[in-house]
Amino acid sequence: MNAERLQLTDQEQALLEGEAGQAIRFAMQLVVNAAQIMGAQRLLPTRYLHIDACHYYGRAHLDFARFLLEHNVKFKIPAWTNTVPVSLVDDEVRDQADPQVLSESRELANLYLQLGAKPAWTCAPYQLPDHPGFGEDIIVGESNAVAYFNSVVGARTNKYGDFLDVACGLVQRVPEAGLHTNAGRRGTYHLDISDIPETLKQTEFFCHVMGNFMGKAVGSAVPVITGLPFTTQKDSLKAIAAAAAASGGVGLFHAVGITPEAPSLEEALQHKPADVYHKVKVQELIKARDSLSSGTSGRLSMVALGTPHFSYTEFQRLLTALDGRKVDAGLIFYVTTSRFVAQLAQAKGWLEQLKQAGITVLVDTCTYFSPVVRGCKGTVMTNSAKWAYYAPGMLSVDVVFGSLQDCVESAIAGEVKRDSKLWSAKFWGENG
Amino acid sequence: MADLSMKAINVLNYGQVSGKILKLDEPLSFWGGFNPRDGCIIDQSHPQVGESINKTILALPGTKGSAGTPGAVTEAIRLGVGPAAILLPKPDVNLLTGVLVAAQLYKIVIPVLILLSNDFDKLETGRLIHIKNELIYSV
Numbered sequence: 001m002n003a004e005r006l007q008l009t010d011q012e013q014a015l016l017e018g019e020a021g022q023a024i025r026f027a028m029q030l031v032v033n034a035a036q037i038m039g040a041q042r043l044l045p046t047r048y049l050h051i052d053a054c055h056y057y058g059r060a061h062l063d064f065a066r067f068l069l070e071h072n073v074k075f076k077i078p079a080w081t082n083t084v085p086v087s088l089v090d091d092e093v094r095d096q097a098d099p100q101v102l103s104e105s106r107e108l109a110n111l112y113l114q115l116g117a118k119p120a121w122t123c124a125p126y127q128l129p130d131h132p133g134f135g136e137d138i139i140v141g142e143s144n145a146v147a148y149f150n151s152v153v154g155a156r157t158n159k160y161g162d163f164l165d166v167a168c169g170l171v172q173r174v175p176e177a178g179l180h181t182n183a184g185r186r187g188t189y190h191l192d193i194s195d196i197p198e199t200l201k202q203t204e205f206f207c208h209v210m211g212n213f214m215g216k217a218v219g220s221a222v223p224v225i226t227g228l229p230f231t232t233q234k235d236s237l238k239a240i241a242a243a244a245a246a247s248g249g250v251g252l253f254h255a256v257g258i259t260p261e262a263p264s265l266e267e268a269l270q271h272k273p274a275d276v277y278h279k280v281k282v283q284e285l286i287k288a289r290d291s292l293s294s295g296t297s298g299r300l301s302m303v304a305l306g307t308p309h310f311s312y313t314e315f316q317r318l319l320t321a322l323d324g325r326k327v328d329a330g331l332i333f334y335v336t337t338s339r340f341v342a343q344l345a346q347a348k349g350w351l352e353q354l355k356q357a358g359i360t361v362l363v364d365t366c367t368y369f370s371p372v373v374r375g376c377k378g379t380v381m382t383n384s385a386k387w388a389y390y391a392p393g394m395l396s397v398d399v400v401f402g403s404l405q406d407c408v409e410s411a412i413a414g415e416v417k418r419d420s421k422l423w424s425a426k427f428w429g430e431n432g
Numbered sequence: 433m434a435d436l437s438m439k440a441i442n443v444l445n446y447g448q449v450s451g452k453i454l455k456l457d458e459p460l461s462f463w464g465g466f467n468p469r470d471g472c473i474i475d476q477s478h479p480q481v482g483e484s485i486n487k488t489i490l491a492l493p494g495t496k497g498s499a500g501t502p503g504a505v506t507e508a509i510r511l512g513v514g515p516a517a518i519l520l521p522k523p524d525v526n527l528l529t530g531v532l533v534a535a536q537l538y539k540i541v542i543p544v545l546i547l548l549s550n551d552f553d554k555l556e557t558g559r560l561i562h563i564k565n566e567l568i569y570s571v
Binding site for chain 1: 511
């Protein structure tokens with residue numbers, strides 16, 4: 001695997017030979033193996049890690065963290081934690097989970113704190129203060145955060161899978177390959193959405209659908225979108241990033257006139273022709289939209305917002321949509337977010353208002369993880385294309401996808417209500 | 433069916449195993465799309481949903497989606513429901529990381545072979561094959 005091409009510094013070579021102990025040697029082996037596969041010629045220094053491996057998925061995760069602790073290693077760079085399967089402050093939200101899974105999830109979280117990680121427990125670390133900036137080489141594994149940091153912030157990361165993320169963090173190196181290089185960031189797949197109605201494109205709802213469609217259409221290529229409104233907000237870019245990273249392998253997208261490496265189409269393409277030009281038809285988007293729902297009507301058991309974690313501005317918009325009303329007592333309504341954003345919302349008095357409305361704000365975790373929260377069965381409504389993509393396989397529930405306002409109106413009614421205008425053929429620009 | 437005989441262009445973990453091929457038509461997200469406790473594919477939109485990778489010679493184009501893939505791969509190997517070997521048309525960092533961690537923590541060594549894509553295309557689900565170091569042949 002091009003082993004002869006990778007050049008290590010003397011210091012890196014020493015780590016690989018075990019100078020800093022067996023755990024660091026193994027970490028360096030994982031990094032070097034990845035670097036060789038990716039064709040890197042050298043390793044780059046890095047100062048930021050968002051850990052995905054703290055998310056329990058079986059005893060292998062525990063055994064890996066214990067192996068590191070037993071060899072007395074610690075993170076020497078800021079290492080923020082991703083979401084975990086359980087809320088670390090709410091014992092009851094997954095009361096139907098295997099007690100061993102619950103206790104081992106908490107144990108894993110604690111092991112990472114002992115390794116020196118910073119307790120953020122969020123899939124949206126880009127919403128925290130002091131996050132990395134444009135051009136910085138960083139280590140991120142959570143797929144939506146990879147796509148967001150690369151695309152919207154302009155920081156540089158490949159999608160580091162579990163264990164490799166921690167390994168890179170411990171040796172403070174990443175392979176110079178893929179999205180860490182200028183060449184790897186070239187847009188290759190031109191998605192032209194100029195035929196899609198402007199009023200549709202201005203909705204966040206559209207951005208979820210667009211992301212889902214884009215992931216399926218381009219796989220792991222680097223898409224360049226032309227025709228996205230310049231007014232598109234960060235929450236909508238978050239939706240595109242999350243949905244495209246879930247349904248495909250998108251780690252970076254450019255949106256001309258919006259994202260930092262795409263002031264123009266030519267610059268996003270790095271002055272080369274696109275490998276693929278794809279003029280998006282509205283029927284393709286409708287197909288993606290409809291793939292996100294397994295039901296369209298009936299009583300609701302749950303409404304799930306906050307995938308990825310709800311932002312400050314999303315809380316603002318949720319309260320506006322609620323307009324002082326209460327949700328139906330027959331369903332549960334969860335908003336997942338980070339501790340950091342929850343504190344901001346708390347300070348504004350918003351958490352109390354949401355509680356009065358019958359809405360529970362949940363931190364540290366997400367509602368699409370298995371086992372389902374509160375033993376929920378039946379139909380769940382969400383505004384998140386990522387939630388809608390994963391949940392049917394993971395939770396055995398029916399999913400109805402809708403806008404934030406659709407979710408709120410449905411929660412108040414206790415059954416699916418969709419804005420007929422938003423769902424009309426006319427709004428979507430269908431002929432006839 | 434013509435006999436299969438091919439040679440890998442790259443090998444991680446040399447070894448000898450026999451088994452039936454399970455070929456995935458599309459990349460798989462092992463986190464969310466796969467149950468590491470029983471080895472079954474649960475991604476409802478995957479063409480091979482419902483199939484078990486347990487003890488198969490798993491031929492797949494690669495992985496996609498979540499970063500949880502290595503953890504799920506290591507866990508399935510730990511529990512004895514992982515593949516007997518993995519065949520790929522190109523190296524996949526997530527799969528290899530999961531396999532390397534399983535070897536470090538549990539001393540369970542899964543051969544991973546990289547094939548020319550022409551050779552990879554000849555693999556068919558259900559075919560019984562034998563792997564001996566870099567060699568693959570039908571039995």
